[in-house]
Amino acid sequence: MSLTFLIILALTAAITFLVVMAAVSLVIHKNAVARRQRIQRRLTEEYAVALTEMLMTELPSLPATAPSSARFRQYESLLEPIKKQLQSLSRRRRRIHRTALLEVMLDYAQDLTGEAADRVVYAAYSLDYVQELIAELKSRQWYSRAQAARDLGVIGAKRAIGGLTAALEDDHPDVRFQAIQALIVLVGADALRTIFRVGGRLSTWNMMGLSVIVLRFKEDVVPHLIEGLYAADQSFVLFCIEMLAEIGFVSAVEPLRRIATDYPNVVVRAKAIEALGRLGDERAEPLLLKNASNPYPVMRLRALQALRKVGSPAALPVLEERLREGPLEEKIAAARAMARTGLEGWTVLERMRKEEGTLAAAAAVQVLEELSIGGSA
Secondary structure: OOHHHHHHHHHHHHHHHHHHHHHHHHHHHHHHHHHHHHHHHHHHHHHHHHHHHHHHOOOOOOOOOOOHHHHHHHHHHHHHHHHHHHHOOOHHHHHHHHHHHHHHHHHHHOOOOHHHHHHHHHHHHHOOHHHHHHHHOOOOOHHHHHHHHHHHHHHOOHHHHHHHHHHOOOOOHHHHHHHHHHHHHHHOOOHHHHHHHHOOOOOHHHHHHHHHHHHOOHHHHHHHHHHHOOOOOHHHHHHHHHHHHHHOOHHHHHHHHHHHHHOOOHHHHHHHHHHHHHHOOHHHHHHHHHHOOOOOHHHHHHHHHHHHHHOOHHHHHHHHHHHHHOOHHHHHHHHHHHHOOOHHHHHHHHHHHOOOOOHHHHHHHHHHHHHHHHOOO
């Protein structure tokens, strides 16, 4: 038997052994994972029953003058069976049980209100979950910090407000966003003042998520959005402008006019011009007319688009000038705004369409065709 054959045979045996060991390890790991999952499900079910019993147990009524500590003593008595069970376990098993219990508490906390929610909040404090989650806000792993911020908001742990405020300056955007959501849950619309002052740059995705939250407050959030127009972070300024336009509260007109006039960044000024158009308040018309001739193309275009909603026959000279002199996009925007001024605007468009061979005529024709199809500009 040659040496080469023996080497090949040994390698084949080694590879076969490694493959078998890998398969065995995979099976063992799979079984271990399945076992842990079964244990976790069983514990979750057990603690769901225990927590439900705690929430459903009727407590003796207390006089109106009774201190809060009297109610807390009642809650503590309800928690006693759960605490005793946890204390009887080894450290490793206690950790597994506490994880299952926290999962159940978080699930319940999302749907509870009133006195039942107070019981869950008290349990989170009494069982030291709040302290642990606050400490987790300083974890080295960003996903652990983000999860802790979310859980603190779900539980309703007001003691965590300081830690969540600090998390607004976290290096990771997902941690910052979870802290924003938690603070809004804990503090309400007033949290936006701190968020706009401290919070870091918002990603597009996070801005969309925050907008859904903010819109729930409607006009209650307007004062904070107006204050946010002067935030240090430009992404927050743009966000506040968008929200003010979406909510449509007229008290935003004057602050937006100041932003459109004085803000040092032309992108922000253009966004403010757009918002003024969406609000449709006639107080913005002089500013829009002025910016229809702004040196920056983006400012001119946004002003012309805004005049489509707030313009009047007084805007016709400016609109006709941009229809004749501006680039094609501005010509179309000016023609659409002109059509909204009434009969005088239509008359100008009809006159312009007869000037064959010009871009102004083409823009006028396009807008008039839009009107004939859609019924409005």
